[in-house]
Amino acid sequence: MLPNIPNVNLGVIAVSRDCFIRSLSERRRAAVVKACQDKGIKINEIKVTVENENDAIKAVEEAKNAGCNALVVFLGNFGPETPETLIKKFFDGPCMFVAAAEETGNDLIDGRGDAYCGMLNCSYNLGLRKLKGFIPEYPVGTASDIADMVADFLPVARTLIGLANLKIITFGPRPQDFFACNAPIKGLYDIGVEIEENSELDLLVAYRKHAGDPRIKDVAADMAKELGTNGNTYPDMLERMAQFELTLVDWAEQHKGSRKYVVFADKCWPAFPEEFGFEPCYVNSRLASRGMPVACEVDIFGALSEYIGACVTEDAVTLLDINNSVPQDLFNEDIKPKFSEYKLTDTFMGFHCGNTPFCKLTTTDSCNMKLGKINYQIIQHRLLEPAGSTPDFTRGTLEGDLTAGPITFFRLQTTPDTKLQAYVAEGEVLPVGTRSFGGIGIFAIPEMGRFYRHVLIEKRYPHHGAVAFSHVGKALYNIFNMLGIETVNYNQPAGVLYPTENPFA
Numbered sequence: 001m002l003p004n005i006p007n008v009n010l011g012v013i014a015v016s017r018d019c020f021i022r023s024l025s026e027r028r029r030a031a032v033v034k035a036c037q038d039k040g041i042k043i044n045e046i047k048v049t050v051e052n053e054n055d056a057i058k059a060v061e062e063a064k065n066a067g068c069n070a071l072v073v074f075l076g077n078f079g080p081e082t083p084e085t086l087i088k089k090f091f092d093g094p095c096m097f098v099a100a101a102e103e104t105g106n107d108l109i110d111g112r113g114d115a116y117c118g119m120l121n122c123s124y125n126l127g128l129r130k131l132k133g134f135i136p137e138y139p140v141g142t143a144s145d146i147a148d149m150v151a152d153f154l155p156v157a158r159t160l161i162g163l164a165n166l167k168i169i170t171f172g173p174r175p176q177d178f179f180a181c182n183a184p185i186k187g188l189y190d191i192g193v194e195i196e197e198n199s200e201l202d203l204l205v206a207y208r209k210h211a212g213d214p215r216i217k218d219v220a221a222d223m224a225k226e227l228g229t230n231g232n233t234y235p236d237m238l239e240r241m242a243q244f245e246l247t248l249v250d251w252a253e254q255h256k257g258s259r260k261y262v263v264f265a266d267k268c269w270p271a272f273p274e275e276f277g278f279e280p281c282y283v284n285s286r287l288a289s290r291g292m293p294v295a296c297e298v299d300i301f302g303a304l305s306e307y308i309g310a311c312v313t314e315d316a317v318t319l320l321d322i323n324n325s326v327p328q329d330l331f332n333e334d335i336k337p338k339f340s341e342y343k344l345t346d347t348f349m350g351f352h353c354g355n356t357p358f359c360k361l362t363t364t365d366s367c368n369m370k371l372g373k374i375n376y377q378i379i380q381h382r383l384l385e386p387a388g389s390t391p392d393f394t395r396g397t398l399e400g401d402l403t404a405g406p407i408t409f410f411r412l413q414t415t416p417d418t419k420l421q422a423y424v425a426e427g428e429v430l431p432v433g434t435r436s437f438g439g440i441g442i443f444a445i446p447e448m449g450r451f452y453r454h455v456l457i458e459k460r461y462p463h464h465g466a467v468a469f470s471h472v473g474k475a476l477y478n479i480f481n482m483l484g485i486e487t488v489n490y491n492q493p494a495g496v497l498y499p500t501e502n503p504f505a
Contacts, residue, residue, distance in 0.1 A: 002291030004261050005311045006161040008154055011044040011068035012036075013059045014076045015084040017118070018051045024113055025049060025076025028100045031143035032074060032150075039147050041154070044068055056083040060090040068093070070157035072150060073133070075099040077113035081121040088131045094157040094482070096134040097122055098149055101141050116140050134482055155475040159311035160482060166193050166307060167259040169251065172200040172267025174298040181299040181462060187414035191483050193304065194259055200267055204275055207247045216242045223286070226358055231373040234395050237278055241396060244276065245283045252292065264294040265303040268353075269380055279377050279396030281354035281439075289316040289357035296355055296464075305411045305466035312475045316357040318402075318439070318467045320350035322409075322456065326442060334367070334432045335442070345449030349434060349442055350409075350467065353377050354397025356439035360469055361400035368433030372400030378437050402441030404431035408468045409445065410476055412485070413461055422480045423455055423489040426473045451491040454498035459489060 014029035016022045026049055036043045044066045048059040063071060070093050073084055077100070088095045099115035099122075102108065119139055126133050134156055136149045174182045188195050210216075219242035224232050232238075252262040264287070266272075266280065273279050284294035291314075293306035302319045309317040326335070326347045335347065354375065361372030375398075376391035385394055410424045427445030434440045445451065455461070468476075473490070480488045497503060 002310060002314055004291035005314065006069070006158055006165070006260070008070050008158045008161065009044070009067050010042065010070050010072060010150065010154070010157070011046050011063040011066060012072040012074055013046045013048070013050060013063065013087060014074045015050040015079040016076060017078040017080050020077040020113065021110060022049060022051065024111065025074075025100075028076040028113070028143065029074055032146045035143040035147035036150055039151065041147060041150055043072070043150065050083050050087065051080055053083050053086060056086045056090060060087055063091065069161055070153075071095045072153070073097045074146070075115040075118045075122065077115055078118035079115065079122060081118070081125040084122055085125040085129055085131060085133075088126065088133050089129065094134060094160045096136070096149070096153045096157075097126070097139065098136060098146050099140045101145065103142070132482060132484070134478065152474065152478070155312040155472070156478045156482060159308055159479050162261055162307065162311045164192050165260040167256055167262050168193060168195045168265060168300055168303050169255060169262055170195070170197045170265045170298055170300060171203040172298055175267065178297050181297050181302070181464070183301050183414045184416070184418045185300060186418040187420045188300070188304070190420065194257075195300065196255060200271060203247070203266070206251060207244055207276060210243045210247050210250070213243060213246055215246055219245055226286075227374065230371055231358065233374045237374065237395055240276075240278050241283050244278075244280060245286060248283070248287060248294065261307070263292055263303045263307045265298045265300045266294055266296070267298045268296050270384060273377070273380060273393045273396070274384060277393050279353065279380065279394060281377070281397040282374055284355040285357045285398050288318060288355065289359055293317060293319065294355070295319050296352060299462075299464050301411065301413045302464045302466065308412065308476070308479065309408075309410070309466050309468040309472070312472045312479070313468050313470055315469060316360055317469070318352070318356040318360060319464055320352050320356070320467055321463050322348060322452075322465055323351035323440075323463075324349045330435065335430060339430060339444065342444045343449070346446060347430070347442060347444050348448060348452075349436065349440055350402070350465070351436070351438045351440040353379075354399050354439045356398065356402060358398060360403055361398070361439065362403045367431050368435070369401040369431065370399070370433065372398060375399040375437075397438065399438055401434050402429045402439065404429050405469060406471045407443065408470065408472045408476065409443065409465045410468070411461060411465050412480065415460065420483070420485050421459060421487040421489070422485050423459070423461060424473045424476045425451060425491040426471045445491055447491050447494055450498065450501065454500050455489040455491075458498070458500050459487070
């Protein structure tokens with residue numbers, strides 16, 4: 001469990017239409033609770049069964065007293081459409097609405113619940129009241145089926161709770177030459193996220209005040225332990241970076257205000273390394289591994305996307321440039337012989353200077369993959385330090401090839417006219433050496449070339465994308481739907497044309 005994301009405490013409330021047998025709904029509720037427990041899902045069984053509006057008030061009160069921050073509203077029979085939808089109105093948290101399937105053809109008189117029918121009225125009533133409930137792809141099932149739906153609901157609920165309590169803290173103006181990171185912030189308010197924007201000077205002053213902090217040595221020791229002998233290439237840098245880590249952690253605590261969770265979007269160049277004496281990348285990576293991403297280049301929606309990924313996966317995430325194509329010779333030598341299912345245009349390299357958490361960098365040098373270590377930022381060294389000099393303040397990146405495995409590349413972004421849109425694409429990082437610098441990996445996403453042209457370019461997405469290190473497209477799609485994002489793009493399979501795709505190409 002990451003410390004900067006919410007813990008979901010679920011409750012289940014059964015509803016019953018007063019002309020149906022109430023005990024049927026209660027018995028089915030108990031079966032759902034047991035099925036959840038059998039699958040390792042903790043859930044509170046709310047004993048008040050809702051038949052009318054007063055019951056809805058009492059049930060929600062019982063759920064709140066149990067500490068519930070998300071609910072499953074269970075139609076064990078047809079259900080009372082008004083009281084069951086008022087549960088969502090009375091409860092300040094995400095609610096899933098599901099219905100019981102009939103259990104046997106041998107009991108379709110007293111044992112028939114008609115919840116299949118009741119879900120239609122439930123959905124209609126939610127719409128009338130402009131209430132947003134989470135309804136699974138097929139919301140009718142046995143107790144075991146419902147437990148699987150609850151498992152799918154958990155990452156959605158966790159993310160929605162997190163976003164409702166999130167503040168994004170920024171330092172520095174968004175860079176002149178990265179207008180893609182200059183998206184209007186109105187979209188944050190539209191989904192309930194708070195923002196606090198600060199100057200780089202504010203951060204520098206706070207950093208200097210942490211000089212001599214007695215906690216620095218312990219943090220530096222923890223860094224050394226994480227990096228190990230091979231990764232700790234500049235041990236003289238650790239105390240400087242530990243001081244910065246403490247600065248950000250303390251700022252988050254002191255500035256979260258009414259919010260529970262914080263992420264950052266910081267300006268990291270060109271002034272930062274020279275004034276602070278190091279690159280911030282490694283510190284950013286450490287906070288990302290704790291569910292508190294620090295997005296590069298003041299990428300506010302990048303930070304937001306990373307946080308969504310952390311909530312969904314309960315794991316470390318990263319933010320990468322959709323950076324460069326894979327050379328044909330590298331593809332022919334290292335990819336095509338082993339991964340014949342991919343075309344050259346299905347592949348690309350995802351890169352950033354060094355913000356990917358150490359735990360997501362490869363630990364094996366097979367396939368000529370480079371191991372994680374602290375390094376200097378080659379581009380900034382060229383720009384800021386004398387030619388041919390030994391790197392000094394441009395040190396502090398975390399470099400290495402990303403560990404191979406499944407990934408989801410995604411982003412939530414606002415357009416210049418403040419409309420929110422998103423994309424989701426599942427793929428993998430290949431176990432192939434990149435032969436390059438930075439925190440970098442070779443990504444393979446089916447039909448990436450078409451997706452790149454007709455989504456990323458056509459829809460004017462920026463070069464930054466968030467990476468979750470598992471396949472979580474289903475959860476992300478559900479989350480974006482719950483947030484009211486009208487356009488959610490994905491990598492369409494071969495033969496399914498994008499609206500802008502030339503059919504004669």
